[in-house]
Amino acid sequence: MFRIRLHGRGGQGIKTASRILGTAFFWEGYEVQDAPRYGAERRGAPIFAYVRASKEVINERGIINRPDLGIVADESLLLLPVADVLGGVTEHSVLLIVTDEAPGVWKKRLNLKGRVFSLSSKVIVEEHAGFPLVGAACVGAAARLVGVISRKALEKAIREQLRPLGESIIGRNLAKARTAYDQMEASAGCVTEREEPSADSYETPHWIDLPFEEAGLSAPYIHAAATSLKVETGAWRSLRPVIDRRRCHRCGLCDIYCPDGVISLDARGYPHIDYQHCKGCLICLIQCPTHAIKAIPEPGLRAKRHQGRGR
Amino acid sequence: MLGTGTPTCAGCGALENIKIFCDILGEKTVFVNAAGCMTLLTVYPFTPFRGSWLYTAMASAPAGAQGVRDALDLLIRDGRLAPEEYLAVVVLTGDGTAYGMGLSATSAAIYRKLDFIYICYDNEGYGNTGYQFSAATPYAARTATSKGPRGYRGYKKDLFAIWAAHRPAYVATVIGTEPADLARKIEKAKGLRGPRLFIALSPCPTGWQFEPAKTVEIGKLAVKTGIWPLKEYLDGKVVHTRIPPPRGRRPPVEEYLKRQGRFTHLFSPTRNEEILKDIQASVDAYWEGVI
Numbered sequence: 001m002f003r004i005r006l007h008g009r010g011g012q013g014i015k016t017a018s019r020i021l022g023t024a025f026f027w028e029g030y031e032v033q034d035a036p037r038y039g040a041e042r043r044g045a046p047i048f049a050y051v052r053a054s055k056e057v058i059n060e061r062g063i064i065n066r067p068d069l070g071i072v073a074d075e076s077l078l079l080l081p082v083a084d085v086l087g088g089v090t091e092h093s094v095l096l097i098v099t100d101e102a103p104g105v106w107k108k109r110l111n112l113k114g115r116v117f118s119l120s121s122k123v124i125v126e127e128h129a130g131f132p133l134v135g136a137a138c139v140g141a142a143a144r145l146v147g148v149i150s151r152k153a154l155e156k157a158i159r160e161q162l163r164p165l166g167e168s169i170i171g172r173n174l175a176k177a178r179t180a181y182d183q184m185e186a187s188a189g190c191v192t193e194r195e196e197p198s199a200d201s202y203e204t205p206h207w208i209d210l211p212f213e214e215a216g217l218s219a220p221y222i223h224a225a226a227t228s229l230k231v232e233t234g235a236w237r238s239l240r241p242v243i244d245r246r247r248c249h250r251c252g253l254c255d256i257y258c259p260d261g262v263i264s265l266d267a268r269g270y271p272h273i274d275y276q277h278c279k280g281c282l283i284c285l286i287q288c289p290t291h292a293i294k295a296i297p298e299p300g301l302r303a304k305r306h307q308g309r310g311r
Numbered sequence: 312m313l314g315t316g317t318p319t320c321a322g323c324g325a326l327e328n329i330k331i332f333c334d335i336l337g338e339k340t341v342f343v344n345a346a347g348c349m350t351l352l353t354v355y356p357f358t359p360f361r362g363s364w365l366y367t368a369m370a371s372a373p374a375g376a377q378g379v380r381d382a383l384d385l386l387i388r389d390g391r392l393a394p395e396e397y398l399a400v401v402v403l404t405g406d407g408t409a410y411g412m413g414l415s416a417t418s419a420a421i422y423r424k425l426d427f428i429y430i431c432y433d434n435e436g437y438g439n440t441g442y443q444f445s446a447a448t449p450y451a452a453r454t455a456t457s458k459g460p461r462g463y464r465g466y467k468k469d470l471f472a473i474w475a476a477h478r479p480a481y482v483a484t485v486i487g488t489e490p491a492d493l494a495r496k497i498e499k500a501k502g503l504r505g506p507r508l509f510i511a512l513s514p515c516p517t518g519w520q521f522e523p524a525k526t527v528e529i530g531k532l533a534v535k536t537g538i539w540p541l542k543e544y545l546d547g548k549v550v551h552t553r554i555p556p557p558r559g560r561r562p563p564v565e566e567y568l569k570r571q572g573r574f575t576h577l578f579s580p581t582r583n584e585e586i587l588k589d590i591q592a593s594v595d596a597y598w599e600g601v602i
Contacts, residue, residue: 010320042320043517164458225338225361226314228352233316256490257527259327262315277315281322281516281523 001054002030002146002193003064006138007085008073009236011043013135016161017073018049020139023157024149025053033058044236044279046083053146060196067093069145069191071138075099075121076298078110080235086110094191096141098134115190117141119180133176140177140184147189151181229277233260237280239295243271247292254284254293312338314359318351322523324514324530325349325432327487329403332430332509335497338362340399341379345372345413347405348439349432362398370412372402373420376427399428399501406433406447409510410468421477421506428500429508434515435467442518449538450593451586452573454518460576461586470510475544480505482544486512488530492541492552499543512539520572532567537594540601551601558598564591 004021008014015036022034030053037048050064066088075097077083089095091113097106103116119137136158143149158177162170243254250269262274263284273284285293312333319326325348333340338361344350346369353364367375380400386392404413409431417429436454437443444454446468457463474482480503485493493511500507514530516523533539534553541553555561565587568574577583 042318043523044321045318220355222353222356222358226359228314228316228357228359231316231318231357233318236321257327257488259319259323259330259487259526260315260317260321261313261330274315279321279523281526283322283524283527286524287527 001052001056001058001060001196002069002191003067004051004053004069004071004142004146004191005064005067006049006051006071006073007077007083008047008049008071008135009043009077009238010045010047012047012073014047014049014073017071017135017139018051020136020154020157020161021142022051022053023160024139024143024153025051027153027156028149030055030148031058033061037063042236044238045233046077046080046235054193064088066090066194066196068194069093069142070095071142072097073134073138074238075101075106076238078106082235086112090114092192092194094145096138096145098138115187117145117184117187119183133173136173136176137180140180142191143177144181144184144188145191147191151178154181232276233279234274234276237275237278238298239280239282240275240298241273241278241280241282241285241293241295243273244292244294245270247290249290249292251289253287253289257283257287259283312361314361316357317359318354319348320515320517320523322516322526323348324487324516324526325405325434325511327526327530328432328485328493328511328513329430331487331490331493332401332497333360335494336399336401336428336501339397340401341365341383343367343372343376343379343400343402345369345402345404345408346439347408347432348434349403349405351439369404369408371416372404372408372413373416373425373427373429376400376402377420377423377425380426400426402427402429404429404431405438405445406431406435407437407445409433410446410470414470414473417474417508418477421474421479421508424505426504427506429506431470431508431510432513433510434513434518436515436518438515438518442515450590451577451583453576454573461583462574462576471542471544474508474510475549477506478547479508479544481507482510483508484510484512484540484542486530486534486539486541488514488527489534489541489553496543496552499545518573520575521570525570529567529570532562532570536562536564536567537598538564538567538590540597554601555598558595564594 006014006018018034022032026032033052035050052058070089072085077085093114095116098119098121100121103118107116119141143154158174159170162173252265254271255263255265262278263271265271282295285295313330340362342364345367352359383398387394433447435447435449436445441455443456444463448463449467451462453462471484481500483496485496514526537555542549542551569578577586
């Protein structure tokens with residue numbers, strides 16, 4: 001059985017990508033499961049989707065813990081613990097990463113034993129195609145890496161899943177998928193099926209024993225205010241708003257219009273952004289009357305910080 | 312007042328409304344929240360609220376509010392809660408609930424003169440489940456369940472008129488992108504008792520399909536073009552709190568429509584003059600009736 005796990009951010013079309021990949025397997029005669037993991041996550045938040053494909057009946061259910069192929073549509077997720085991209089990744093697992101760095105850099109940085117492939121992040125540039133093209137490129141590359149999906153089945157699956165978006169969007173996605181499919185030609189079939197190890201070999205969960213409580217206590221009550229502060233939604237951000245104090249007139253509009261309330265004004269009236277929680281919507285940037293706020297790409301920032309730690 | 316770190320989408324227009332409500336109502340509140348996008352604010356063990364919060368089914372938030380109000384009143388009457396610990400009961404629902412399956416319970420609660428505040432964050436569709444149409448979806452908008460070339464064939468229900476016809480203490484339409492108007496109306500409602508109801512238009516980047524950074528721009532255009540009238544009902548009278556310039560001098564409604572993916576089928580591949588004219592005519596007719 002093939003077990004493929006897709007990682008991306010909300011809005012990158014990861015759920016659709018998993019459906020296309022599953023459909024392509026289906027047209028090659030496989031039994032297929034494809035499903036996204038549903039949660040309270042939103043645009044920009046880490047998203048997971050899973051594809052299982054087998055010539056036999058699939059009895060396995062639930063999330064995929066040990067992927068044969070991991071697809072990472074956004075390299076910033078690799079440095080984000082909650083995304084758990086490397087969970088269950090062994091020397092057998094192949095990783096496909098959308099990044100502008102060479103696969104070897106990630107292999108070394110993350111101490112990976114298995115094979116790593118990269119797709120240039122330039123695929124993201126034409127994002128407003130109704131379905132982000134990064135998803136199509138990932139599917140094209142993945143279809144070639146598993147080695148059992150023909151170009152015909154891949155194209156049929158893309159047409160089928162993107163039909164409501166119209167011909168021009170389908171065309172652009174087909175082109176991206178074909179390019180990525182061809183790019184992986186030399187490595188066709190390097191992702192191989194693996195039997196799931198028997199349940200005896202499973203690591204026991206790290207349970208914490210909790211004594212029974214009376215119903216009034218054990219019901220899901222929250223006995224504290226504003227515990228949401230513990231959730232670092234700043235990890236959703238792909239662009240970081242930065243305030244230039246020299247241009248700031250201290251009007252406070254950024255604070256008023258920020259839906260998440262992450263901007264506060266200091267005693268002198270200058271705004272400060274709470275980057276732990278800012279989701280990067282950039283309403284502040286558009287509303288700032290003096291254009292004192294600019295946006296800088298977030299993955300670049302993270303890579304720089306990472307290099308800094310390495311030295 | 313509302314905590315950060317909530318799971319709403321970046322650029323959420325509903326959160327923009329609720330942030331201001333929480334700032335003004337303070338922490339002495341009990342939110343009674345019907346299922347919808349905003350129930351995701353509170354996912355155990357995380358909550359952005361500083362006061363209390365209770366979850367109900369979609370159709371029954373005002374009934375839940377009645378129970379909470381009665382219990383609090385009894386506690387105060389019996390001396391188990393000091394009168395200065397009075398908590399305001401606030402119903403929070405989306406438009407699917409307010410315009411549709413919760414309307415009956417709301418009607419009954421207003422009829423019983425329940426002392427509560429109702430906030431409907433109206434993003435004009437079932438946003439939490441993939442943006443299917445609701446009774447609040449505007450004419451011709453594309454949703455997951457109205458994908459045809461002409462979009463949604465129904466018309467947005469006039470919930471303001473329906474609620475006002477019950478003669479409650481207060482009804483208002485608001486939008487978070489006009490914070491001064493919104494704040495003034497919340498302050499006014501805070502000083503009253505009885506049913507006080509708000510319909511808060513909530514531009515939704517995910518469902519309406521625009522970049523999250525444009526939420527405020529689109530909200531302001533909704534008011535400027537006249538498609539979202541800001542008004543209030545008090546003492547049997549309806550007063551408009553913002554009147555756009557007369558026809559010809561206000562921006563055409565297509566300035567608002569063309570910035571949203573849910574209306575792109577009206578502009579490309581060919582302009583649908585008939586539907587665009589219909590929408591403009593209905594906005595013009597509304598304001599002719601007002602002025």
